[in-house]
Amino acid sequence: MGAIYRREMGAFFTSGIAYVFLSVFFLLSGIFFFNGVIGSFTTNTSTMFSSMFIIVLFLIPILTMKLLSEEKKNRTDQGLLTAPVGLWSIVLGKYLAALTLFIIAESIVFVYSVILSYLGTVAWPPLLGNYFAMLILGAAFIAIGLFISSLTENQMAAAVASMVVLLLLYLLDSIASLVSNEYLKKGLNALSFYSRYVEFTGGVFSLPSVVFFLSVAFFFIFLTVRVLDKRRWS
Amino acid sequence: MIEVKNLSKRYGDKQAVNNISFKVEKGEILGFLGPNGAGKSTTMNMLTGYISSTSGQILVNGVDILEDPIAAKANIGYLPEIPPLYVDMTVDAYLGFMYDLKKCKLPRKAHLNDVCNLCKISGVRNRLIRNLSKGYKQRVGLAQALINNPPVLILDEPTVGLDPNQIIEIRTLIKKLGKSHTVILSSHILPEIQAVCDRIIIINKGVVAANGTADEIARNITNEHKMTLRIEGSTHTASDKKEIADAIRALGGVKYVRADMEREKGIYDYDVEAEEKVDIRRAINDLCREKGWNILMLQLSDLTLEDIFLKITMGDTVVGDVSQQTETSSGPKLNLKVEDGQLIATEQLSDAAEEILEESAADMNKADDEEENGGEE
Numbered sequence: 174m175g176a177i178y179r180r181e182m183g184a185f186f187t188s189g190i191a192y193v194f195l196s197v198f199f200l201l202s203g204i205f206f207f208n209g210v211i212g213s214f215t216t217n218t219s220t221m222f223s224s225m226f227i228i229v230l231f232l233i234p235i236l237t238m239k240l241l242s243e244e245k246k247n248r249t250d251q252g253l254l255t256a257p258v259g260l261w262s263i264v265l266g267k268y269l270a271a272l273t274l275f276i277i278a279e280s281i282v283f284v285y286s287v288i289l290s291y292l293g294t295v296a297w298p299p300l301l302g303n304y305f306a307m308l309i310l311g312a313a314f315i316a317i318g319l320f321i322s323s324l325t326e327n328q329m330a331a332a333v334a335s336m337v338v339l340l341l342l343y344l345l346d347s348i349a350s351l352v353s354n355e356y357l358k359k360g361l362n363a364l365s366f367y368s369r370y371v372e373f374t375g376g377v378f379s380l381p382s383v384v385f386f387l388s389v390a391f392f393f394i395f396l397t398v399r400v401l402d403k404r405r406w407s
Numbered sequence: 408m409i410e411v412k413n414l415s416k417r418y419g420d421k422q423a424v425n426n427i428s429f430k431v432e433k434g435e436i437l438g439f440l441g442p443n444g445a446g447k448s449t450t451m452n453m454l455t456g457y458i459s460s461t462s463g464q465i466l467v468n469g470v471d472i473l474e475d476p477i478a479a480k481a482n483i484g485y486l487p488e489i490p491p492l493y494v495d496m497t498v499d500a501y502l503g504f505m506y507d508l509k510k511c512k513l514p515r516k517a518h519l520n521d522v523c524n525l526c527k528i529s530g531v532r533n534r535l536i537r538n539l540s541k542g543y544k545q546r547v548g549l550a551q552a553l554i555n556n557p558p559v560l561i562l563d564e565p566t567v568g569l570d571p572n573q574i575i576e577i578r579t580l581i582k583k584l585g586k587s588h589t590v591i592l593s594s595h596i597l598p599e600i601q602a603v604c605d606r607i608i609i610i611n612k613g614v615v616a617a618n619g620t621a622d623e624i625a626r627n628i629t630n631e632h633k634m635t636l637r638i639e640g641s642t643h644t645a646s647d648k649k650e651i652a653d654a655i656r657a658l659g660g661v662k663y664v665r666a667d668m669e670r671e672k673g674i675y676d677y678d679v680e681a682e683e684k685v686d687i688r689r690a691i692n693d694l695c696r697e698k699g700w701n702i703l704m705l706q707l708s709d710l711t712l713e714d715i716f717l718k719i720t721m722g723d724t725v726v727g728d729v730s731q732q733t734e735t736s737s738g739p740k741l742n743l744k745v746e747d748g749q750l751i752a753t754e755q756l757s758d759a760a761e762e763i764l765e766e767s768a769a770d771m772n773k774a775d776d777e778e779e780n781g782g783e784e
Contacts (some may be wrong), residue, residue, distance in 0.1 A: 175507065176504055176507030177508065179504075180493070180496075180504045183496070183500070184495060187496070247494070248487065248489045249492065251452075251457055251485070251487045251489075251491045252485075252491030252492075252505070252508075253491075254456070254457050255455040255456055255487075256505070256508045256509055257509060257510065258477065258508060259476075404458075405456075405458045406458075406459050407418075
């Protein structure tokens with residue numbers, strides 16, 4: 174797992190994906206920080222965090238698109254799958270590499286809070302709560318992106334498909350409001366990523382939501398392992 | 408070291424590998440031979456655990472690859488058809504990664520140096536794999552397989568894309584490795600297999616068509632006893648040719664005689680085939696002494712690996728044609744050859760017609776014959 178994690182981290186930087194991801198993330202979050210926090214003369218970072226949902230949604234597919242699709246295309250998966258390592262180590266190594274880069278990116282909020290601390294008092298508990306919420310949201314999204322990347326050989330297809338899937342998850346609330354069937358509506362609302370995430374930005378630390386995001390992450394990592402396993406059998 | 412029992416692989420309704428069984432002993436170099444799509448790579452991918460078998464069992468060093476894949480894979484170094492190289496890494500970084508991936512316990516620096524020296528890639532260790540030539544990429548792939556010194560090496564067409572010098576180097580290296588490793592090697596280059604391997608398995612249409620040393624396979628496949636003779640007649644004209652051919656044909660135990668082209672002025676070559684296990688060389692010698700002819704050359708032409716390969720892979724139809732040809736000496740003869748990787752069977756003209764055309768078409772025939780006898784010279 175360690176070897177794959179280190180290689181994947183190296184590949185993020187040598188391929189330039191890390192630089193694109195980090196710079197776009199910093200730029201957009203900086204704009205939200207400037208407009209939503211400093212521009213509104215407040216130290217409340219909730220609006221910034223709720224707007225960042227959409228950035229995370231569009232940027233995470235860039236992180237995950239080539240994790241497994243490129244391996245398959247370049248036949249390097251043959252090297253991994255014939256090495257004495259398990260499928261879980263391979264998948265987790267890649268997953269954790271993407272998660273690490275995401276954590277580096279979202280940790281920019283601590284730079285923002287240092288800036289804020291010069292302008293007023295920072296409310297640390299909601300800020301840390303939001304930081305954590307974004308972390309587990311990212312953890313779930315990366316797992317979904319990784320799963321989609323395992324389904325195709327084409328990294329662009331993986332990126333576009335991931336964006337569409339994540340966008341659909343974002344729109345789940347609006348879709349639910351259009352549905353008349355009561356049970357379906359409830360089901361869709363229960364799956365909503367956005368409303369759960371926004372709950373955190375409102376200052377509520379909801380344990381069921383934490384469990385929900387972590388379960389989604391685990392479920393899709395599990396599915397990814399199954400995809401790799403199934404490919405050997407077909 | 409490796410034991411394969413009743414291995415099968417099915418893709419949808421296509422049976423890629425059908426009930427293959429074989430064993431490879433420690434320190435043996437086994438050659439896998441077969442036409443494209445015969446199931447060589449599929450078998451190798453199953454041996455290395457990259458894909459699973461539909462049925463059957465693979466034991467590597469006594470460990471079932473499906474039951475304990477990690478332990479079994481730790482014993483195998485694999486060079487797939489397309490080396491699994493991360494082109495955006497340097498050679499050094501890549502080999503370091505494989506070293507970590509295989510959880511190698513050997514002293515890192517010394518081991519990587521050894522592997523690089525063995526594969527002659529020490530000079531390119533700081534270059535990006537992307538920028539290496541095909542030959543160097545192949546060697547980096549081989550180096551990757553050698554990391555952690557696995558007792559079994561599985562190499563899928565290791566010399567593809569190398570220049571002749573490099574091919575010889577790699578062959579020498581494989582021979583050297585074969586002393587301390589068990590090696591399974593696939594190739595479609597027949598001389599290569601013959602030069603390197605102790606034993607050969609020919610796979611055709613997913614089944615083992617032959618298994619043994621080249622000589623054993625040749626012996627099993629045919630009992631034919633063929634030779635080429637060059638006999639100097641008394642008159643040095645074409646009439647010699649008919650007389651000599653008829654005289655040999657009249658000998659006991661001779662199955663088939665064909666007068667070949669004129670190799671020296673007025674002297675002809677004869678392809679002679681004896682019946683099963685009958686040695687007719689002494690009888691021919693006596694005959695020539697009696698008639699006052701001189702034998703200028705006698706060459707036994709046993710089947711080459713190429714002949715065997717063609718016989719096996721061309722299927723039953725051609726084998727049938729060949730036997731038909733041996734029964735009626737004047738019948739059409741099939742001339743098998745490989746052109747652009749395709750097997751082509753052309754019908755040769757009968758002896759009578761050949762005689763007329765011989766003068767004008769001498770050069771063409773020569774080329775044909777050289778191709779036919781290419782493996783023996």
